[in-house]
Amino acid sequence: MQLGLIGYPIAHSLSPWIHHRLLTMHGIEGEYSLYECNPEQFPDQMEQLKGSKINGFNVTVPYKEKIIPYLDELDEAAKFLGAVNTVKSDNGRLIGYNTDGRGYAASLLNQYDDALKSSDKVLILGSGGAARGIFYALLKHGVKKINVANRTVEKAQRVIEDLQAHSTSSALTLQQAEEDLSQYDLIIQTTSVGMAPEKNRTLISLTGINANTIVSDIVYRPKKTSLLKEAERQGARLHYGHGMLLNQAILAFEIWSGKSTAASRIMTAFEEKLKGE
Ligand code: ATR
Numbered sequence: 001m002q003l004g005l006i007g008y009p010i011a012h013s014l015s016p017w018i019h020h021r022l023l024t025m026h027g028i029e030g031e032y033s034l035y036e037c038n039p040e041q042f043p044d045q046m047e048q049l050k051g052s053k054i055n056g057f058n059v060t061v062p063y064k065e066k067i068i069p070y071l072d073e074l075d076e077a078a079k080f081l082g083a084v085n086t087v088k089s090d091n092g093r094l095i096g097y098n099t100d101g102r103g104y105a106a107s108l109l110n111q112y113d114d115a116l117k118s119s120d121k122v123l124i125l126g127s128g129g130a131a132r133g134i135f136y137a138l139l140k141h142g143v144k145k146i147n148v149a150n151r152t153v154e155k156a157q158r159v160i161e162d163l164q165a166h167s168t169s170s171a172l173t174l175q176q177a178e179e180d181l182s183q184y185d186l187i188i189q190t191t192s193v194g195m196a197p198e199k200n201r202t203l204i205s206l207t208g209i210n211a212n213t214i215v216s217d218i219v220y221r222p223k224k225t226s227l228l229k230e231a232e233r234q235g236a237r238l239h240y241g242h243g244m245l246l247n248q249a250i251l252a253f254e255i256w257s258g259k260s261t262a263a264s265r266i267m268t269a270f271e272e273k274l275k276g277e
Contacts, residue, residue, distance in 0.1 A: 003032040007060035013060070018266070035049065055089055056255065088256055102137055103249070106250075117143075121185055125189045125190060149173065188217075189217040203227070215227065215231035216241075
């Protein structure tokens, strides 16, 4: 199979490692190549991919939205979110999917099978593409009350309005969110805060959370972010970001190859790989 990734910059992506492992695991001959291109080169690169023998590819920053005009069809999640992270090529006919949110939910449920009950109250921190994908996946799991807090509260409001017809959810400032954390069963951090160069920062303070709350951070470099360290001090349950990365990749691979993979089969090796980074 000919697979790959389009984005900019992508030299440090972990996707080649994951997909080469999946190809080997399923005994499929193939290659996962990096198609790094700047925005000027993007149209030509897309034409080239469309005319090539590629079976599928991933899409990352900054093209998850820009790729849509080049595609022939979108799955429900990609259509709803207006963003694509996986493309399948059917003899040049390109179909766009979005596995980010489903990957997140799978990763969370692999670790905590009691998460995502319809009665759960969830707080999402951030309002970018990752937050939207996760919000959508939680709705699909029947979670009804999903508050969104963001530095720019108008953007949080837009996420709720775009994705949810009824209004059981609220948009909050980061300060408002901080003031009433004890109500949440799950708190999900979706911004880049916690990653270099903001490694030592947390978006909010976790004072007042319940001991049973799951604190989840989608940042995976470092594995234990400052927010997760604080959650640990508070006795909360932790959920790390690398599982989302692995699970969205497994779901993309399934779209291309028809082969499903239990994340547990690859998790230990993936964690070793991350340690060596
Ligand atoms: P992605 O698509 O990867 O989720 P994005 O669309 O750039 O990324 O969204 C970034 C999110 O991180 C936004 O919610 C952003 O807040 P604003 O909407 O107020 O810009 C948030 N974010 C990024 N850096 C931040 C910082 N230093 N402090 C607070 N929020 C930050």
